[in-house]
Amino acid sequence: MLFNSPLFLLVFIPLFLMAYFAVPGIRLRNAVIVLFSIFFFAWGDPVFVWYVIAGTWIDYMIIKHVLMNPTLSEEVKKGGLVVAILINVGALLFFKYANFFVDQVQPLLHMIGIEKPSWYGVALPLGISFIAFHKISFVLDLYKQRTSPPASFIEALLYILFFPQLIAGPIIRYHEISQQIRVRTHSAEEFIAGFFRFARGLGKKALIADPAGEIANAIFALPPESLPSHYAWVGVLAYSVQIYFDFSGYSDMAIGLGRVVGFRFPENFNQPYTAKSVTEFWQRWHITLSNWMRLYLYIPLGGNKVAPWRMYFNLWIVFLISGLWHGAAWNFVLWGAYYGFFLTLEKMCERRGWDLPMPGVVKQLLTFVIIINAWVLFRAESLDYAIQLLGRMYGLIPQLQPTTEPFALIFPPHGLVVIVVGLLIAVIPLPEALHRLAMVKDSLKLDSIRWAASIVLFWSALSSIMASGSSSFLYFRF
Known part of the structure; x- marks a missing residue:
């Protein structure tokens, strides 16, 4: 069930809110959330939902009877933690990477007469990457005693299955919400x-991301060698607009739904295209993933408190894993290595006190070019396609078979307007006055403005969805 589908917007959400506010007390309201979350997940994946419930039960039992048991030794507790992590990481590896592994070794196996195993073709469950990270945070936070354990299995299920952030985040660490x-x-x-x-998130998705995505999809569906350079650039810029407004739009919708029922989720985006360095970009883009990686992977590896070579190695490890977390394909591995390279380079320059004397707008432009090159790796269906498209963008690969698709058909005027407007919104820093306005204490006047703006945004986005149809959020594939 898509967040931007009429069924979700006009049926599921009203029924959920009516049921939630109709019952008294937090415990009953938590039960309502869990029931609707199970239904939401089962609508899209009726089989895997039972795996998630069973896996959460195992985590809960390990937490209750091992990690929180004062009579057990530290060695036993650590063993229980390792078992829980291995179960969750093992499930992630199997569901997400088993097919990829078989594809890589199959040519060798075929040479010695071994065919693909019977289980080949494992389906990718909804939100497996996000669910796995939540479940790992669940057991680690309680092992580290960062917060108190859940009082019931319902509370554990609520954390794992809460439908606003279930499929594509934000990645909420257990101690942040317990x-x-x-x-x-x-x-x-x-x-x-x-x-x-x-409503703001829904507007981002329906009014900006989807129109930009139509252009990006049209370009990425064509052979790279047939594209003029300016076609390739417009297509990649369209995707840069699409993925930002699509993913940040989903995060806004999740954060907004959480707030409606009393939850405060962490922010996931902070104007990432205004960054003046790759390091700053990752402090602004998918913030909850960066924080998760820092707390549960980078710091345990030694973080910054190790020799410089080891710190650089840690950065590469983190971003290679981040690339694989996004997808089981070589272009995602290269995407992670690409960012690992630039982050390592910036760390080296920072340690030596090197800073290029150039205006901030030039630094922002250079950073943006690095980012959109990475989006080619991220969006392309294969590594070979990504390399060829980058070659056409920079004129390094000749245009062998000129496309017969006219410019006006691939890039309709309204789509180009959306891309330009989206880029301007994304790359121009939000004025400080608006930052201060956002911090103003809620007032009746401000609430009235928000309510009116919400209605306009909601119905504008819904009208667009009813006219053009709803498309899946990009991060649903992860």
Whole structure:
């Protein structure tokens, strides 16, 4: 069930909110969330939902009877933690990477007469990457005693299955939300603020990301060698607009829905295309993934408190894993290595006190070029396609078979306008005055403005969806 489908917007959400606010007390409201979350997940994946419930039960039992058992030794608790992590990582590796591994070794196996195994073709469950990271955070946070354990299995299920962030984040660490599961407040002001955030995200998706995506899809469907350089550039810029407004739009919708029912989720984006370095970009893009990687992987590897060569190695490891987390393909591996290279280079320059004397806008432009090159690797269906498209962008590969598709057909005027407007919104830093406005305490006047803006955004986006149809969010594939 897509967040931007009429079924979700006009049926599921109203029924959920009516049921949620109709029952008294946090415990019953938590139960409503869990029931609707199970239904939401089962709608798209009726088989895998039972795996998630069973896996959460195993995590909960390990936490309750091993990690939180004061009579057990530290060695036993550590063993329980290792078992829980191995189960969750093993499931992620099997579901997401088993097919990829078989594809890589199959030519060799075929030479010695071994055919593909009977289980080949494992289906990729919904949100497997996000679910795995949540489940790992669940057991690690409690082993490290960063917060108190869930009071019931319902609370554990709520953390793992809460439908707003279930499929594509934000990645919420358990210690960030555990207290809100037990105690949270509701008010008209919070409801309005949450609905405004939800409508803003829906508008990003329907009014900007989807029109830009039509152009990006048209370009990436053509053979790279047939594309003029300017076609390739427009297509990649269209995808840069699409993925930002698509993913940040989903995060806005998740954060907004959470706020409507009293939860405060962490922010996931902070104007990433305004970054003046690759390091700053990753402090602004998919912030919850960066924070997860830093807390659960980079710091345990030694972080910055090791020799310089080891710190650079840690960065590469983190971003190679980040690339693989996004997808089981060589272009994602190269995407992670690409960012690992630039982050290592920036760390080296920082340690030596090197800083290029250039205006901030030039640094922002150079960083943006690095980012959109990476999006080619991210979007392309194969590594070979990505290399050829990059070659056409920079004129390094000749145009062998000129496309017969006219420019006006691939790039309709309204689509080009959306790309230009989207780029301007994304790359121009938000004025400080608007930052201060966002921090102003809620008032009746501000609530009225938010409510009116929410209605306009919601119905504009819904009208666009009803006219053009709803498309899946890009991060649903991860």
